[in-house]
Amino acid sequence: MSQTKNKMKRIETCLSPELLHLYNLQGKNVLIVDIFRATTSMISALANGVISIRPFRSLEECEAMKHEGFIIAGERDGKKVESFDLGNSPLSYLNHTFSNRKIAMTTTNGTLAIDAVKAIANKVLIGAFINLNATIEYLKNQEEDLVILCAGWKGKFNLEDSLYAGAIAYFLSKDYTTDCDGTLAMKSLYQFNQNNIKAFLANASHTKRLQNQNIEADIDFCLSYDIFDVIGLVKDGEIIAQQS
Numbered sequence: 001m002s003q004t005k006n007k008m009k010r011i012e013t014c015l016s017p018e019l020l021h022l023y024n025l026q027g028k029n030v031l032i033v034d035i036f037r038a039t040t041s042m043i044s045a046l047a048n049g050v051i052s053i054r055p056f057r058s059l060e061e062c063e064a065m066k067h068e069g070f071i072i073a074g075e076r077d078g079k080k081v082e083s084f085d086l087g088n089s090p091l092s093y094l095n096h097t098f099s100n101r102k103i104a105m106t107t108t109n110g111t112l113a114i115d116a117v118k119a120i121a122n123k124v125l126i127g128a129f130i131n132l133n134a135t136i137e138y139l140k141n142q143e144e145d146l147v148i149l150c151a152g153w154k155g156k157f158n159l160e161d162s163l164y165a166g167a168i169a170y171f172l173s174k175d176y177t178t179d180c181d182g183t184l185a186m187k188s189l190y191q192f193n194q195n196n197i198k199a200f201l202a203n204a205s206h207t208k209r210l211q212n213q214n215i216e217a218d219i220d221f222c223l224s225y226d227i228f229d230v231i232g233l234v235k236d237g238e239i240i241a242q243q244s
């Protein structure tokens with residue numbers, strides 16, 4: 001149900017998909033974030049002309065889409081699945097040979113989070129630091145309450161997705177109110193670290209995990225602000241781009 005125009009919209013933050021059952025998503029917009037690296041890769045792909053991205057839970061379901069003409073992207077525990085066309089490096093999605101193609105994608109955390117909410121929420125958005133401002137501008141014009149769902153890591157809280165939730169709450173504080181302690185905590189954390197997010201996240205568990213795989217360029221890219229101005233929106237089960 002839409003909010004009336006004069007009622008202040010609210011933000012809540014779900015810090016892990018394991019906590020999702022505690023949130024009522026009916027009639028609300030949900031913003032999914034998986035900074036390292038699924039949602040950053042999705043926004044990169046859309047900004048580079050991919051028609052749509054269909055998220056899958058399992059490798060098998062995703063692989064089957066190859067026969068329907070999809071490019072298949074598969075990652076588990078940070079590594080590209082060998083038989084797949086793409087893994088989960090956002091830099092690999094900047095290749096224009098994927099323009100005008102559809103991608104089927106499965107990742108360790110991000111695609112599961114999308115799948116968990118896509119049938120319940122009003123609108124499902126895909127967010128990343130690389131399109132932060134575009135997403136903020138889009139959300140200013142929405143009437144519904146917002147739940148930010150942090151994809152986390154295998155059910156655990158993580159710092160980078162939560163920091164992004166704090167950024168959204170911080171930049172929307174004139175447009176949305178909150179009495180959610182998770183949102184308030186992350187907003188303060190972001191406010192304090194906004195000019196130095198790379199240094200702040202240097203010791204985060206996922207940063208270490210990616211550093212161990214020698215993909216420092218991915219980390220840098222995922223923590224860059226406003227490279228693209230597309231919005232990622234889920235429509236009929238697929239993520240599509242909308243210009244801000």
Ligand SMILES: O=C(O)[C@H](CS(=O)(=O)O)OP(=O)(O)O
Nearest residue numbers: 037038077078107108109110
């Ligand atoms: O590719 C990634 O960065 C992660 C894999 S893991 O968390 O490092 O195992 O997948 P994502 O679904 O993007 O969190």
